[in-house]
Amino acid sequence: MSYIWKEWLELSRGKAFWLFFLLVVAASLSVLMSAKSLPAEHGLTIFLQMMFDMNAYIVPLLCLFFASFSVMQEKEQRTMVMIVAKSGSPWQFLWKKSAAIQLITMMVFVVWYFVLIIPAKFWFVFHLSYFLYFLLATVVLVFIFNQIGIGLGFACKTKIQLIGANLFAAFFFIYLYDFVLLYILPSVTYDNVHVFSLVYFLQPLHALRFYLETSLGMFSLDYLSRTMKKFFSFPPGALVALNMFVWGLGALVASMVWSRKGEER
Amino acid sequence: MKRWLLISLFIFFFFDVPKEAAAGQTLQQLIDAAPAHGTIRLTGQTYSGNIVIDKPLTIIGAKGTVIRGNGRGNVISIKAPHVVIKHVTVTNSGKSRSTQEEYAGIKVYSDYNTLEHITVKQSFHGIYLSQAHHNRIANVRVIGEQNGEIAGQGNGLHIYYSNFNKLENNTIVGTRDGIFFDYANHNVAKGNKVSHTRYGLHYMYSDDNAFYDNTFMLNNGGAAIMNSNRIILKNNCFLFNKGMRSFGLLLQMANDNRIIDNTFYQNERGLYVDQSNDNFVRRNVFLQNEIGIELWASSQRQTFTENRLWKNTIAVTRLGGEDNNSWDFRGVGNDWGDEAALLDLNEDGKGDSPFRYASSFHKLAEENELAYLFLSSPSLGVYEAINEWRQAGEVMAVDHAPLVKKSASASWWWGLLGFGAITVIGLQRRGRR
Numbered sequence: 256m257s258y259i260w261k262e263w264l265e266l267s268r269g270k271a272f273w274l275f276f277l278l279v280v281a282a283s284l285s286v287l288m289s290a291k292s293l294p295a296e297h298g299l300t301i302f303l304q305m306m307f308d309m310n311a312y313i314v315p316l317l318c319l320f321f322a323s324f325s326v327m328q329e330k331e332q333r334t335m336v337m338i339v340a341k342s343g344s345p346w347q348f349l350w351k352k353s354a355a356i357q358l359i360t361m362m363v364f365v366v367w368y369f370v371l372i373i374p375a376k377f378w379f380v381f382h383l384s385y386f387l388y389f390l391l392a393t394v395v396l397v398f399i400f401n402q403i404g405i406g407l408g409f410a411c412k413t414k415i416q417l418i419g420a421n422l423f424a425a426f427f428f429i430y431l432y433d434f435v436l437l438y439i440l441p442s443v444t445y446d447n448v449h450v451f452s453l454v455y456f457l458q459p460l461h462a463l464r465f466y467l468e469t470s471l472g473m474f475s476l477d478y479l480s481r482t483m484k485k486f487f488s489f490p491p492g493a494l495v496a497l498n499m500f501v502w503g504l505g506a507l508v509a510s511m512v513w514s515r516k517g518e519e520r
Numbered sequence: 521m522k523r524w525l526l527i528s529l530f531i532f533f534f535f536d537v538p539k540e541a542a543a544g545q546t547l548q549q550l551i552d553a554a555p556a557h558g559t560i561r562l563t564g565q566t567y568s569g570n571i572v573i574d575k576p577l578t579i580i581g582a583k584g585t586v587i588r589g590n591g592r593g594n595v596i597s598i599k600a601p602h603v604v605i606k607h608v609t610v611t612n613s614g615k616s617r618s619t620q621e622e623y624a625g626i627k628v629y630s631d632y633n634t635l636e637h638i639t640v641k642q643s644f645h646g647i648y649l650s651q652a653h654h655n656r657i658a659n660v661r662v663i664g665e666q667n668g669e670i671a672g673q674g675n676g677l678h679i680y681y682s683n684f685n686k687l688e689n690n691t692i693v694g695t696r697d698g699i700f701f702d703y704a705n706h707n708v709a710k711g712n713k714v715s716h717t718r719y720g721l722h723y724m725y726s727d728d729n730a731f732y733d734n735t736f737m738l739n740n741g742g743a744a745i746m747n748s749n750r751i752i753l754k755n756n757c758f759l760f761n762k763g764m765r766s767f768g769l770l771l772q773m774a775n776d777n778r779i780i781d782n783t784f785y786q787n788e789r790g791l792y793v794d795q796s797n798d799n800f801v802r803r804n805v806f807l808q809n810e811i812g813i814e815l816w817a818s819s820q821r822q823t824f825t826e827n828r829l830w831k832n833t834i835a836v837t838r839l840g841g842e843d844n845n846s847w848d849f850r851g852v853g854n855d856w857g858d859e860a861a862l863l864d865l866n867e868d869g870k871g872d873s874p875f876r877y878a879s880s881f882h883k884l885a886e887e888n889e890l891a892y893l894f895l896s897s898p899s900l901g902v903y904e905a906i907n908e909w910r911q912a913g914e915v916m917a918v919d920h921a922p923l924v925k926k927s928a929s930a931s932w933w934w935g936l937l938g939f940g941a942i943t944v945i946g947l948q949r950r951g952r953r
Contacts, residue, residue, distance in 0.1 A: 294713070297760070429898055430899050430902060433894055433897040433900075434902060436894070436899075440884060441884075448890070472716065483764055486893075
């Protein structure tokens with residue numbers, strides 16, 4: 256609990272997070288205003304999808320920077336050494352730090368979206384399940400990129416390194432991953448499309464968009480070709496879980512390794 | 521005087537007397553008992569179908585009036601002309617697929633009928649016009665099962681061998697096709713709203729129809745015009761029709777159609793043209809679609825003029841080889857948005873040089889259909905830019921008189937930048953204090 260409180264104080268006193276979050280607020284409001292003119296019956300679906308598309312660009316950057324700098328601050332101010340000495344193991348520190356960062360950032364996003372949905376509830380026909388699907392997709396997005404950010408925070412030695420690593424990570428997920436897939440696309444056939452599907456959906460932004468759009472009934476999986484049918488044969492929920500496992504757990508293990516290396520030094 | 525009074529009383533009692541549903545009488549008995557051209561006013565209760573109307577008649581429901589079929593056959597069959605039905609809910613038609621006939625909530629076999637303010641639920645087809653002409657269907661709401669199986673349910677409005685009908689302000693949700701025209705000519709569809717269907721509107725072998733002010737949203741395909749010619753599409757909105765095979769409007773083996781003043785927004789493909797010739801596409805807005813216009817080389821001699829192609833991931837893609845389409849008409853081309861970066865030094869509203877839209881996406885799409893997966897990825901923009909720089913892209917469209925307009929979005933961005941700057945300055949000042 257003390258970790259969460261400490262994290263909250265650090266976050267609420269720092270300007271960077273709020274400034275960045277102000278961008279999320281401004282962008283969300285602009286999306287809401289542009290969606291206002293949509294027909295009430297379908298407005299909520301489209302509004303939530305537009306919100307997710309916006310989040311897909313902003314949330315990775317925000318979470319990477321916030322989580323990684325939070326760890327870097329502990330390292331620079333030497334509070335990490337003190338906490339590790341007090342609590343006994345770097346693993347415990349990592350676990351508690353991750354839990355605190357995750358809880359606070361998720362809470363900030365969830366509270367804001369509950370506020371944002373109030374006017375949307377009056378303008379559109381409201382489906383609670385749709386809103387919950389959106390919240391789940393956003394929370395998973397926050398979780399994955401926070402965890403990667405924490406990993407980078409442990410891996411980097413200086414702030415400059417960390418900025419570079421964060422930008423690379425964002426660039427990797429938003430541009431590079433798909434760019435590589437585009438070049439291997441000609442070699443994909445019906446026989447290996449399952450493997451390609453797994454690799455494609457191992458990009459959290461793809462898996463979460465697929466999950467959200469199918470849950471909202473926006474993305475039609477009817478009348479597909481044989482290859483496409485095979486490509487989309489994995490359940491969206493399972494793909495999201497796979498991403499959480501691979502990126503979340505992967506980043507956690509990497510953080511563990513890097514924190515031990517730091518300790519050895 | 522006495523004679524006139526007697527005649528008036530005769531007309532009053534025998535021709536236009538509203539009849540309440542008497543207790544114990546079925547709706548069919550009421551219909552059978554009513555005189556031709558009479559009016560039956562129903563109360564807010566559930567009446568048992570199925571019923572057959574074989575004389576000119578007006579049936580007006582009240583709030584809560586439901587006509588419920590027995591689950592076999594059509595709930596209401598209209599076999600006489602000049603029937604008017606208003607303010608009723610019709611449910612539970614036959615849904616069997618092993619019978620010779622496809623059933624509907626209301627099946628019309630005659631001409632000059634009016635169906636207004638009707639809701640059709642739990643039925644195979646909503647309203648079926650079978651060789652029925654000059655009918656008016658307005659403010660009808662058809663709610664389908666939305667079960668995704670093509671043959672699992674029928675269409676919202678099914679127009680079969682029927683001409684000169686008017687379909688106005690209807691709402692259709694979750695059926696197979698929203699409105700299906702099969703060998704039906706000279707019909708007008710106006711102000712209809714269709715969502716969550718396979719094709720919002722589907723023309724097969726239906727010519728000379730008009731199609732105004734309709735909205736197609738969240739369908740697998742907005743409207744599919746197949747094997748049909750000389751259709752006018754004006755002021756329609758094709759929005760958010762997403763999915764790997766989705767489109768706003770499909771022209772397949774459809775010739776000489778006029779597509780004017782429509783909006784295509786956030787569709788997988790805005791306009792999809794295959795094996796279709798001589799179509800005229802004017803003053804439409806293609807905004808933020810994954811592909812603005814997809815043209816197969818089997819399609820020839822389309823004319824595109826005064827269209828606005830803005831912020832589509834791929835504005836135009838041409839598949840299957842060379843084509844023969846015109847991107848300007850009588851010296852007026854299209855507005856290609858900011859990405860065109862055109863000069864207009866003489867300020868005549870047209871670019872000083874022809875605009876060549878180049879793209880390399882078609883190569884990816886021709887090699888592997890999975891390329892469509894990347895349409896929403898920013899990487900595709902980078903891929904396109906790299907290929908443009910390498911001059912590996914192919915010219916998809918040549919507009920000899922591209923239109924140049926100032927973008928309104930620029931001022932919006934300046935506003936946002938200004939807001940950001942003010943916020944940062946404000947925060948800095950607070951920090952100093």
